[in-house]
Amino acid sequence: MRMIRKIIWLLLTAGLLVLSIQTASAIALGLAACLILLPLVLLPMNLRAAKKLKLTEKLPVNLRKGERGTAELTVQNPTVFPICRLSCRVRLENQLNGETQVVETSCGVWPKGEKTMKITLQSPFCGRIRVTVESAKLYDCFGLLGVKAHFDAHGACVVQPDTFLQTLVLSPAAAHIDDTEDYSNERPGYDLSEMFQIRDYVPGDSQRQIHWKLSHKYGKLIVKDPSLPITRSAAVFWERTENDPTAERTDAEAEIVVSVCRNLLSQSVQFTVGWNEEATGHCVFQQIRDMDDLIGLLPRLFTAKPAKGASGASLLLQELPAGSCSHLVYVAAERKAETDELANIGRLTALICGEQFNETDYAAQLSELEL
Amino acid sequence: MKKTKHTGLQAGIYRENTKKDEVFALSSSVLIFLALAAIFHTAANFSAILPLFGAGVLTCVVIALVRHFKKAKWLAPTLFIVALIAILLARAPLLRGFCATWNDLRDLWAAEKGILLPLAETDGSGLWLAGIVLGVLLALVSFALSNVPALAAILLAGLSVAAAFVQPSVILLFAAGISVLLLSWQKEKNTVSAASFVLVGAIVVGIAALAMQNGTMQSLSQSAKDCLHHWRFEPAEELLPEGDLTQPVKASDSTDAILTVTSGESQTLYLRGFVGDSYENETWTSLDAKTAAEEKDLFYWLHQSGFYPQSQLAMAARLMGNYQSGSVSVQNLTACSLYRYEPCTVLPERAGLAKNKIQPSEVETTGLRGQRGYSFDTIADVQTVLPVLLDFLQNDESGAANTYLQMESAYREFVYSYALSVPAEFRAQLGAVLDSFCEEYGSADSLTKEQAQTAALAFLERCFDGSGDVSLPLSDTANGTTYQYATVAALALRYYGIPARYVEGYTVSAKAGEAVSVDAKAAGAWVEVYQDGAGWLPLSLTPGLEDLSAEQTESGVKPVGAGKEGTGDGPRVTEGQELEQNEAEPDNSEDNSPEGGERTGLLRKPLFWVILIAGLLLLLIAAIVVRHALILKKRNETFTQEDQNAATACLFADCASLLAALGLKRGNGSMLELCEGVENRFGAENADKLREMTLLNARALFSTKALTKDERMRMESFRADVLNLLKTHTKWPKKLRLKWLSCLY
Numbered sequence A: 001m002r003m004i005r006k007i008i009w010l011l012l013t014a015g016l017l018v019l020s021i022q023t024a025s026a027i028a029l030g031l032a033a034c035l036i037l038l039p040l041v042l043l044p045m046n047l048r049a050a051k052k053l054k055l056t057e058k059l060p061v062n063l064r065k066g067e068r069g070t071a072e073l074t075v076q077n078p079t080v081f082p083i084c085r086l087s088c089r090v091r092l093e094n095q096l097n098g099e100t101q102v103v104e105t106s107c108g109v110w111p112k113g114e115k116t117m118k119i120t121l122q123s124p125f126c127g128r129i130r131v132t133v134e135s136a137k138l139y140d141c142f143g144l145l146g147v148k149a150h151f152d153a154h155g156a157c158v159v160q161p162d163t164f165l166q167t168l169v170l171s172p173a174a175a176h177i178d179d180t181e182d183y184s185n186e187r188p189g190y191d192l193s194e195m196f197q198i199r200d201y202v203p204g205d206s207q208r209q210i211h212w213k214l215s216h217k218y219g220k221l222i223v224k225d226p227s228l229p230i231t232r233s234a235a236v237f238w239e240r241t242e243n244d245p246t247a248e249r250t251d252a253e254a255e256i257v258v259s260v261c262r263n264l265l266s267q268s269v270q271f272t273v274g275w276n277e278e279a280t281g282h283c284v285f286q287q288i289r290d291m292d293d294l295i296g297l298l299p300r301l302f303t304a305k306p307a308k309g310a311s312g313a314s315l316l317l318q319e320l321p322a323g324s325c326s327h328l329v330y331v332a333a334e335r336k337a338e339t340d341e342l343a344n345i346g347r348l349t350a351l352i353c354g355e356q357f358n359e360t361d362y363a364a365q366l367s368e369l370e371l
Numbered sequence B: 001m002k003k004t005k006h007t008g009l010q011a012g013i014y015r016e017n018t019k020k021d022e023v024f025a026l027s028s029s030v031l032i033f034l035a036l037a038a039i040f041h042t043a044a045n046f047s048a049i050l051p052l053f054g055a056g057v058l059t060c061v062v063i064a065l066v067r068h069f070k071k072a073k074w075l076a077p078t079l080f081i082v083a084l085i086a087i088l089l090a091r092a093p094l095l096r097g098f099c100a101t102w103n104d105l106r107d108l109w110a111a112e113k114g115i116l117l118p119l120a121e122t123d124g125s126g127l128w129l130a131g132i133v134l135g136v137l138l139a140l141v142s143f144a145l146s147n148v149p150a151l152a153a154i155l156l157a158g159l160s161v162a163a164a165f166v167q168p169s170v171i172l173l174f175a176a177g178i179s180v181l182l183l184s185w186q187k188e189k190n191t192v193s194a195a196s197f198v199l200v201g202a203i204v205v206g207i208a209a210l211a212m213q214n215g216t217m218q219s220l221s222q223s224a225k226d227c228l229h230h231w232r233f234e235p236a237e238e239l240l241p242e243g244d245l246t247q248p249v250k251a252s253d254s255t256d257a258i259l260t261v262t263s264g265e266s267q268t269l270y271l272r273g274f275v276g277d278s279y280e281n282e283t284w285t286s287l288d289a290k291t292a293a294e295e296k297d298l299f300y301w302l303h304q305s306g307f308y309p310q311s312q313l314a315m316a317a318r319l320m321g322n323y324q325s326g327s328v329s330v331q332n333l334t335a336c337s338l339y340r341y342e343p344c345t346v347l348p349e350r351a352g353l354a355k356n357k358i359q360p361s362e363v364e365t366t367g368l369r370g371q372r373g374y375s376f377d378t379i380a381d382v383q384t385v386l387p388v389l390l391d392f393l394q395n396d397e398s399g400a401a402n403t404y405l406q407m408e409s410a411y412r413e414f415v416y417s418y419a420l421s422v423p424a425e426f427r428a429q430l431g432a433v434l435d436s437f438c439e440e441y442g443s444a445d446s447l448t449k450e451q452a453q454t455a456a457l458a459f460l461e462r463c464f465d466g467s468g469d470v471s472l473p474l475s476d477t478a479n480g481t482t483y484q485y486a487t488v489a490a491l492a493l494r495y496y497g498i499p500a501r502y503v504e505g506y507t508v509s510a511k512a513g514e515a516v517s518v519d520a521k522a523a524g525a526w527v528e529v530y531q532d533g534a535g536w537l538p539l540s541l542t543p544g545l546e547d548l549s550a551e552q553t554e555s556g557v558k559p560v561g562a563g564k565e566g567t568g569d570g571p572r573v574t575e576g577q578e579l580e581q582n583e584a585e586p587d588n589s590e591d592n593s594p595e596g597g598e599r600t601g602l603l604r605k606p607l608f609w610v611i612l613i614a615g616l617l618l619l620l621i622a623a624i625v626v627r628h629a630l631i632l633k634k635r636n637e638t639f640t641q642e643d644q645n646a647a648t649a650c651l652f653a654d655c656a657s658l659l660a661a662l663g664l665k666r667g668n669g670s671m672l673e674l675c676e677g678v679e680n681r682f683g684a685e686n687a688d689k690l691r692e693m694t695l696l697n698a699r700a701l702f703s704t705k706a707l708t709k710d711e712r713m714r715m716e717s718f719r720a721d722v723l724n725l726l727k728t729h730t731k732w733p734k735k736l737r738l739k740w741l742s743c744l745y
Helices: A001-024 A027-054 A211-219 A247-266 A289-300 A312-319 A340-344 B019-044 B049-068 B073-091 B090-115 B127-145 B150-164 B171-185 B191-212 B214-233 B291-292 B294-306 B309-320 B382-395 B398-419 B425-436 B449-463 B484-497 B575-584 B596-600 B606-639 B644-661 B671-682 B686-704 B707-727 B732-741
Strands: A054-058 A062-064 A069-076 A083-094 A100-109 A114-122 A126-137 A147-149 A155-161 A167-169 A185-201 A222-229 A230-237 A272-274 A283-290 A327-332 A347-352 A368-370 B010-013 B259-263 B267-277 B278-280 B283-285 B325-332 B373-377 B500-510 B517-518 B522-532 B535-538 B550-553 B556-559
Touching: A001 A027, A001 B150, A001 B171, A001 B214, A027 A083, A027 A126, A027 A147, A027 B171, A027 B191, A027 B382, A054 A126, A054 A155, A062 B550, A069 A083, A069 A100, A083 A114, A083 B191, A100 A114, A100 A230, A100 B010, A100 B191, A114 A126, A126 A247, A155 A289, A155 B171, A211 A222, A211 B596, A222 B517, A230 A247, A230 A312, A247 A283, A247 A289, A247 A327, A247 B171, A272 A312, A283 A289, A283 B671, A312 A327, A312 A340, A327 B535, A347 B732, B010 B522, B010 B606, B019 B090, B019 B127, B019 B150, B019 B171, B049 B073, B049 B127, B049 B259, B049 B425, B073 B090, B073 B127, B090 B127, B090 B150, B090 B291, B127 B150, B150 B171, B214 B309, B259 B500, B267 B283, B267 B522, B267 B606, B278 B484, B291 B294, B294 B398, B309 B382, B309 B535, B398 B522, B425 B449, B425 B484, B449 B484, B484 B500, B484 B522, B500 B517, B606 B644, B644 B671, B644 B686, B644 B707, B671 B686, B686 B707
Parallel strands: A062 A155, A167 A368, A230 A272, A230 A327, A327 A347
Antiparallel strands: A054 A069, A069 A114, A083 A100, A083 A126, A114 B010, A126 A147, A126 A155, A185 A222, A272 A283, B259 B325, B259 B517, B267 B500, B278 B283, B325 B373, B500 B522, B522 B535, B550 B556
8 A cells, every 4th residue: 555655656746747847837846846845844753753652542341252342542742743644553462362453544643632543343252352553653644754653552352252051060079178168158059067058848858858856846847958068179271282273162162161160150169260371381270259250360361372282281280289179170172181180180071172062052062061 | 454364353443424524525525526627627628617616516515415314325316317307308408518518629639739520510509508417427426536535646646647738727736736635635534644735735836936937937847848859759969950040050060870761763852850830039830739720620621631731742743643653761860750751742641641630730750759760652753743733733624623722722721821921020120121122013012923933032142142241030040051041031932922931851862772871961941832732842842933942052051043033934833823723712612611510510420320329328238237247246245254144144134125126025123024925925935934034134133143154054045045036026127127227136
């Protein structure tokens, strides 16, 4: 485009020179001179303004998948010279799946004024969209001579995953540690050593639940509900090492991870979320106690780029001792060699989005899950 | 907007359609319209400029309003209907108006470029209507161009420059200014950039206008044109002054070949280059294009009849039939290639003459660098043919000869209108001396041809007898040269009533079959006299004046001989001859009046109308086909876009249009309401499909979940089914309308 502008400028200048010869008009010559002089006059102004310009970014915090958002880049010109054309090359990157887009936008800014350039962004996949001004140049009226400007402006917004409802059944893992002292106040569980509530007997209740002492006292059958221990050493681990990641599969994996987390929280299960990072070569773990924790985790979780090299499973085996959690939900794109060994850490539920993985109905497939 | 690769992540420039944008769009289309109108006015000499401007600006405003109220889809049909009504109700005045527009264009192109176009028959009324229609058309073009300002800028600049070649006009600067403004304004309607340009532009243009006063700019422009002329046509320094005798003429003894001339016969060739028709301030200039264009009808008629001033002698000789033809080829090595160097005896076929161009004097070549090699046929024995030819023209009474004499008479009248003018400075300097040589016959205005020739011979002999007691023009710059002699002789002949002109070129003594190198010594100027009947002849060939021709000697120029002293037996053009020719002059007769309209009669020919109507129909069909292809292409792009949801929704919208064409319009309700109708007409299976696709469309529109490719394919298949239903359940006239006008498929 810039080359086209230069060609147009060249043809216009030549045309005006021809016109000035043909018509013997000083106005035509003046216009031609203006075409030549204006870029030269504006060059020092742009050089000065390039050092003074300020650019700020404003983005929506969250977006739903497929929802269109607007990023605002506001340029402030504190100088007394007009900026005829500020051209910015803006890079948008989904940090989760690595998708990128580059948008070129431009505007003019009056002296001592400010101007906002708006960019729309939309993603069908969840992730963290990082918006950075890759390069910026100040041009003259005709877009011929460019002066580079440096801006340290960037922003990000999170495209939230579409979580799905799941009936999550947590079976006690007899072989693993489950010695908690905290129980749920909201729903009954299976720990008969702690009572959740007492109530009248209804047909079908287990005989083991009958509170004989109280039944004798009130003259009717009273049963006691067992409690549900909420502090468990459950963990959700997302394997980020995969050979041929696709945006659709990464999106599905993220949705599964977040859905499982959300459904665990809905059962008042506190747990740990983890994933492996390529940059550090370690696993990242985060304790989730409530929904705020989960929401706060998402921006960080969605920067977990697909990794190469050692699998997350192997890192997990190195970093977590055997039997360190009761339940382990392992979400991965493909089965790793070390996957089966993860059963040593805790009761393993491996959700593998392998070759037979159907991106369209995984939510239905996972609507009932027993850990 | 530029994207590196297509991914699920989408980004773009946010565009708001604000009132400010609408005003910008309106102003840019108005500016483009004004520039186009200015160019059109300049290049076509269109005179009904007020209706054009009014209609154009109004159309721009209407388009802006239509866009504002989002009724753009009504614009094209409404305009089409209005145009149809206008054509039906006012076709006669509209046609007359366009004919008048054509005639305006014809006048301009004849005056500025010497191009002859046929005359359209019209009384000139209806021009205002043509102005309105053209204004509307230009406004529509402007509206389309306002969406692509860079293209508009380059188009306007190109058109301005092209129009400047037709007619240099200050109004074109306005168009050029707008084109530059559009470039700075850019697609983003960058007001800062445009305002900066306007501010700095005004300052620079103001300074330029003040610094470059008119004279300075004129001389600069002339210098540039001279440089360009030199670059294009003159590989070496040009010897001939091309009429400019204000500077000392160059004398060269160089023996380097300038031309190489090969002739089939031995003959003396006066290879005519520059021709000076009017003299002022020591400069000869060719006939002013505007003056020549006043006689465009004459030239149109002459050219249509095969009469060209450059080959008049040959045409007459052909009528007689008794002449010997020869061929000459010229290789122009270093001379100015703007001119074709041809003698007065050239035959018209390969003489570089064009039927549709006014060329009253010299023959100019075409192309960027002119033409350097050419050949032509000539009359080889002109010295012997000429007397016989004049006798033939005088005595022959055949129809062909009469036709020729009619044309010659009309052309002669034109020649006499300009080739007798003598500048006041020459009259003041030599008027008394010239009068003294004709005082025995009376005043210089009332001399017979014989008396005029005698007086001219005597005057020139006196001027160039070597005594130097007569003060002559050009003594400072061209003293003793053929240029001075030719100037003085031409003006003296004119003074005595003999049409004459100044010619520059090369005099070559060609030998049969031998390539002759022509050097600087052959360059010079001579006088050509209009010989009634035979056309323009060099002095040495002109009966009665042959002894007047200059002979270049080492010491300068001297006339040889003094003629026959008016004894009556010398000049072959006797008074009797002159009288007969005058009788042949049909100056006031109807036949001789060159009315281009009557002679072209193009509009009266049925074939013209058949071709015109067929052409218009073809144009219409082509437009419909192109429109159909474009609409389908655009639609297919929406169907195959990456966003499956959007593609599926577009497909379903198209299905809805197809169903509407089948009479199943949904109104404001759900498409599900149509299922019943579909079931009744096309069966339950189709109704089920419609139901399923309606739900799929709802998902495509409202679900944040992306649809799959398979789902899009299902919608495509549904569309194919509906299209098939449409094709099988409609009759062919409706089918044609739906396909080519509604562009449904």
